[in-house]
Amino acid sequence: MKAGRPRSFCTDTALDRAMTVFWRKGYEGASLAELTEAMGISPPSLYAAFGNKEGLFLAVLARYDARRQALMDRVLNAADPGAVARLYLEGVAEFAADTEGRNPPGCLLVQSGLSCSDADIPLALAQHRAEKERALRQRFERDQEAGALPQGADPAALARYLMAVANGMCVQASAGATTKELAEVVEMALAAWPGNKPQLREGSP
Amino acid sequence: MKAGRPRSFCTDTALDRAMTVFWRKGYEGASLAELTEAMGISPPSLYAAFGNKEGLFLAVLARYDARRQALMDRVLNAADPGAVARLYLEGVAEFAADTEGRNPPGCLLVQSGLSCSDADIPLALAQHRAEKERALRQRFERDQEAGALPQGADPAALARYLMAVANGMCVQASAGATTKELAEVVEMALAAWPGNKPQLREGSP
DNA sequence: CGTATTATGTAGTGATCGATACAGATATAG
DNA sequence: CTATATCTGTATCGATCACTACATAATACG
Numbered sequence: 033m034k035a036g037r038p039r040s041f042c043t044d045t046a047l048d049r050a051m052t053v054f055w056r057k058g059y060e061g062a063s064l065a066e067l068t069e070a071m072g073i074s075p076p077s078l079y080a081a082f083g084n085k086e087g088l089f090l091a092v093l094a095r096y097d098a099r100r101q102a103l104m105d106r107v108l109n110a111a112d113p114g115a116v117a118r119l120y121l122e123g124v125a126e127f128a129a130d131t132e133g134r135n136p137p138g139c140l141l142v143q144s145g146l147s148c149s150d151a152d153i154p155l156a157l158a159q160h161r162a163e164k165e166r167a168l169r170q171r172f173e174r175d176q177e178a179g180a181l182p183q184g185a186d187p188a189a190l191a192r193y194l195m196a197v198a199n200g201m202c203v204q205a206s207a208g209a210t211t212k213e214l215a216e217v218v219e220m221a222l223a224a225w226p227g228n229k230p231q232l233r234e235g236s237p
Numbered sequence: 238m239k240a241g242r243p244r245s246f247c248t249d250t251a252l253d254r255a256m257t258v259f260w261r262k263g264y265e266g267a268s269l270a271e272l273t274e275a276m277g278i279s280p281p282s283l284y285a286a287f288g289n290k291e292g293l294f295l296a297v298l299a300r301y302d303a304r305r306q307a308l309m310d311r312v313l314n315a316a317d318p319g320a321v322a323r324l325y326l327e328g329v330a331e332f333a334a335d336t337e338g339r340n341p342p343g344c345l346l347v348q349s350g351l352s353c354s355d356a357d358i359p360l361a362l363a364q365h366r367a368e369k370e371r372a373l374r375q376r377f378e379r380d381q382e383a384g385a386l387p388q389g390a391d392p393a394a395l396a397r398y399l400m401a402v403a404n405g406m407c408v409q410a411s412a413g414a415t416t417k418e419l420a421e422v423v424e425m426a427l428a429a430w431p432g433n434k435p436q437l438r439e440g441s442p
Numbered sequence: 443c444g445t446a447t448t449a450t451g452t453a454g455t456g457a458t459c460g461a462t463a464c465a466g467a468t469a470t471a472g
Numbered sequence: 473c474t475a476t477a478t479c480t481g482t483a484t485c486g487a488t489c490a491c492t493a494c495a496t497a498a499t500a501c502g
Contacts, residue, residue: 036448
């Protein structure tokens, strides 16, 4: 075991608390004073553990991914591509408009820093979002090879579309949209899926 | 005419330049030093004209709405609800992934401050986005009364769905998505529209 | 034990933040 | 003209920013 005074705080717990601050205030709006108070540690401890504010933020993003991994695994292992789409969008809707207070409304990867003084932040967020899109696309590519998606379908476009709807719902959730309102968006969105029927016929009441 | 030394700068031009800064850096990432330099005026002039940073930002949002009004008018006066949906999403896709450098990528109303130290900023952005959603919803309500949308359709849900897709595309555009990629998202999204057909049949190559 | 190593708490660093005091400049009003 | 009103440029305000020097506390190693 390594020498020296042991760390007095749990890294994951501290990251979870920092996550809430970044989530509510954004990267630039989260001050070190707020972060250290929420994490229950002093500035030198924070800098010893994470390097600097950006390092802390990147660690928070990694922690965020880890906490969402279980859901993504369930989504990516769904029976068919349609179930993948439904599970993903329903999961995002419930998560982003969480009413039980486990997370602030919205999504960390969308609202914590799309535009920043430091361009590394939007870039890091974009990479994490792109990772989700990549996972969905690869799943759909396998589906297409297996015949579960028509040859004419575009796995990349399907994945990008799901991400667009998901990110859009996150924007709405951050502004107070309810789970019920987002659930209606999900049903609209799934009506576009290959093999599904559009919501209703137009022009015939 | 009112007495006193006249203003030495054009308000709208100054707001346009401030808009670009807020767009690229976000509300909190945009410093007064950057803003005054971009606007070509000194701090006292800025404060005399707009009160403070938040006042400037709100003025920029009003200016943003004014610049987008022509497009929204065209969208809202389209022949039928399907055309409204298509024109809106195509307009957002082209606008958000603008390659001609007229605007930074993405959308000011989405990326300039979803999470902020000052909660007034996300609130103001949400109100401006809600105004667009309200305009779409009211148009669809009129369509439904006129029989251009089936009675079972939900104008509020249709408007919310369009906003979700639009805002999601803005998130993707801010991360570098191209017009072509967003155009594919638009086609996917419109496949869900009442009376349209889903992209492709599932399971039959 | 003594030594090395790492973490912690206190107290502060220079830099930059948003916002202004003040004096001079430029207009209208009478 | 003088008086009044508004804007502009310089120079700077106190507050807060991200970050750290330093001494002390707590562990492992030999």
